[in-house]
Amino acid sequence: MSADLVQPALVLSLVLFVVGALGVFLRRNIITVFMCVELMLNAVNLAFIAFSRARGTLDGQVLVFFVLTVAAAEAAVGLAIIIALHRGQDTLDVDAFRILKW
Amino acid sequence: MTAILFYVFAALAVASALVVVGQRNPIYSAFGLIVTLCSLSVIFGLLGSPFIAALQVVVYAGAIMVLFLFVIMLLGVKPEDRESGGTLKAVALALALALAAEMGVVLLGADQPPASSLDASTRAVAHVLFSAPYLYAFEATSILILAALVGSIVLARRDA
Numbered sequence: 052m053s054a055d056l057v058q059p060a061l062v063l064s065l066v067l068f069v070v071g072a073l074g075v076f077l078r079r080n081i082i083t084v085f086m087c088v089e090l091m092l093n094a095v096n097l098a099f100i101a102f103s104r105a106r107g108t109l110d111g112q113v114l115v116f117f118v119l120t121v122a123a124a125e126a127a128v129g130l131a132i133i134i135a136l137h138r139g140q141d142t143l144d145v146d147a148f149r150i151l152k153w
Numbered sequence: 154m155t156a157i158l159f160y161v162f163a164a165l166a167v168a169s170a171l172v173v174v175g176q177r178n179p180i181y182s183a184f185g186l187i188v189t190l191c192s193l194s195v196i197f198g199l200l201g202s203p204f205i206a207a208l209q210v211v212v213y214a215g216a217i218m219v220l221f222l223f224v225i226m227l228l229g230v231k232p233e234d235r236e237s238g239g240t241l242k243a244v245a246l247a248l249a250l251a252l253a254a255e256m257g258v259v260l261l262g263a264d265q266p267p268a269s270s271l272d273a274s275t276r277a278v279a280h281v282l283f284s285a286p287y288l289y290a291f292e293a294t295s296i297l298i299l300a301a302l303v304g305s306i307v308l309a310r311r312d313a
Contacts, residue, residue, distance in 0.1 A: 056159050058260065060200060063163045065256045067170050067189070069249045074174035076245030079233045082225055083173075083182045089217070090170055090186065093193055096205075104200050107271050109281040115205050116282060119212050120294050124301035126217045130224045131305035137228050138311075144233075 060101035068094035081136075081143050085129055092122050159199050166192035177232040179225050183218060190214045204275045 067090060074087030096115045103111025136148055165188065172185030190213045198206035237245075282291060 056156065056200060058263075059159065059163065060196065061260050063166065063196070065253065065260065066167055068256075069253050070167070070170045070174055072252060073245055073249045076241060076248070077174065077237050078182075079235065079237060080177075080179050082179045082221065082228075083176075083233075086173060086179075086182055086186050086221060089213075090173060090189065093190065093213070096209075097193060097196065100197050100200050100202050100205060103202065103273075104271065109271070109273060109278055112202050112205050112273060112278050113282050113287050115202075116208065116278075117290060117294065119208055120298065123212060123217055124297050126220055127301050127305040128308065130220055131308035133224060134227070134309045143228060143231070 057101050057105045060097060060104075064094045064097040064101065066094075067091075067097065079144050079146070081133055081145050081148070084145060085126075085133070089122065089126070092118060155199055159196060162192040162195045162199075166196070178230060179232075180222075180230050183221050183225060186221075187214055187218050190218065201271055202273045202278075204273065204278045 071087045071090035071094060074090065075084055078084050078087060096118055099111040099115045099118070101111075103109060103115075133143075137143060139150075140147055169185045169188035169192065173182045173189065176182045176185065190209060194206045194209040194214070197209055236242075281287060
């Protein structure tokens with residue numbers, strides 16, 4: 052029944068990934084940029100699920116499990132970094148953070 | 154029925170993803186992202202993976218988005234006061250179009266996969282997860298979580 056949904060699911064994953072990538076470029080608020088990265092991760096998860104469906108194995112779903120775990124760890128550390136950056140200068144604009152630039 | 158539900162929630166996911174990218178206020182972006190994540194959870198369920206669908210709601214929409222909203226509330230909700238520059242916009246559009254074209258060619262050129270039956274119950278997923286190749290990665294994940302926990306506490310401390 053849902054085997055014919057594999058290709059539409061891959062197209063949806065492509066659309067979500069491109070929208071997320073556009074957001075990473077266009078948004079200026081660092082938290083919104085971070086949310087766009089999460090959107091891209093979810094697009095990849097959808098592709099994993101679709102491939103798992105198409106191939107009839109569970110490896111794709113196990114990989115999604117790992118992506119979820121890494122995304123949770125990444126969100127925790129990333130948001131802590133954002134808080135630390137915000138303490139240094141009172142803005143969230145991505146262009147303001149150039150302390151690593153020589 | 155499955156196909157109708159799929160397309161309804163796919164449209165919802167794309168629309169709310171556009172809200173995430175289009176809004177200047179991060180709070181609206183966060184709520185848009187929550188809608189996207191929940192629609193994707195429904196789509197995961199329709200594609201025959203109930204375990205991942207539940208995990209998506211619990212971990213992503215539940216835990217990660219609460220963390221995002223918490224940080225947005227903590228740092229204050231100031232909408233962006235300026236747009237990205239014209240050059241950056243042009244580069245972003247060009248890259249997005251290139252990516253879409255590239256992946257579109259691959260997807261449309263691929264063979265339609267044959268129908269496959271798949272037992273994706275939580276028990277079956279757990280059997281794969283807790284056996285040979287993935288078990289070590291699973292154990293390594295616990296170290297990653299511990300490192301992230303300690304790291305985020307150290308980074309967000311006031312006297313760091």
